[in-house]
Amino acid sequence: MSTQNPKVSIIIPIYNVENYLRQCLDSAINQTLKDIEIICVNDGSTDTSLQIINEYANKDNRIKIINKTNGGLSSARNAGLKIAQGEFIGFLDSDDYLDLNFYKSLYKRAKETNSDIVVCEYIYRFQDNNKRKKIFLRVDKNVITSDKNEKFKCLYLPVYCYVHNKIYKKDCIKENFIDGLNFEDIYFTTLTLSGDNKMAVAADVAYYYRNHPKSIVNDTSNLNKYFYHKAMAFFYKFVYENNINVNKEEYYEIRRFKFLGLTLMKIKKDCFKTKYSILKLINFTVTK
Helix, strand or coil, X not given: CCCCCCCEEEEEEECCCCCCHHHHHHHHHCCCCCCEEEEEEEECCCCCHHHHHHHHHCCCCCEEEEEECCCCHHHHHHHHHHHCCCCEEEECCCCCEECCCHHHHXXXXXXXXXXXXXXXXXXXXECCCCCCCEEEEECCCCCEECCHHHHHHHCCCCCXXXXXXXXXXXXXXXCCCXXXXXXXXXXXXXXXXXXXXXXXXXXXXXXXXXXXXXXXXXXXXXXXXHHHHHHHHHHHHXXXXXXXXXXHHHHCEEEEEEECCEEEEEEEECCCEEEEEECCCEEEEEEC
């Protein structure tokens, strides 16, 4: 097996994730697609993360290690992109893990549809105890399109603006991640999907997203809220200026509870708040 031109380069930014890192790396090295490179970017970890990376690298020569001073998630991903040799690029967060057929399924779908970007149909969100598992995102597995409006609608952008549930042909990545901002996925995904690149969906595999207290989406500080609203403002300005048709309701998780055709309650969730409407008469918001 040649590692000079791997089919997929997996970029894993790593910062103080010793409790989760082994599960993440196990899911990467045991992928059924063997022709991969695994780029571990140690972003200035102060726990035992680097020791764990070195341990795995000693057993698997597909692992490449970048050591750098702490610069944040965007900086770590950009460092990985600089050395990635794969035909396609995948991003895996170091506190998450994958189905073992994940990259095989996405790569196969890319080749059979001649697509530049392939997204997985399922993301499972779970707590550390694994007891609260649920489907977080479901997309139409039949989608194959180069139309930017269809891509944005299919993926429910910008709320579900993940980079880690996709693979990208290396040649179609024109933008780096913006340093110094949270919710950097919104910028990257918006700019990447707005091109004329072709996107397809791979079914029957999942990305497992860990929701824990230190996750960025659980940071309710004013600064993090500022980053979120700044990213959303960028998104809506971008789609307006580029004539991309969006329906704002599609970018939120919306549940309706009906009886005899009458909506008794509507629940609308985004990253930081949940809005409740009861019979359209009682309205209130709960902030995380």
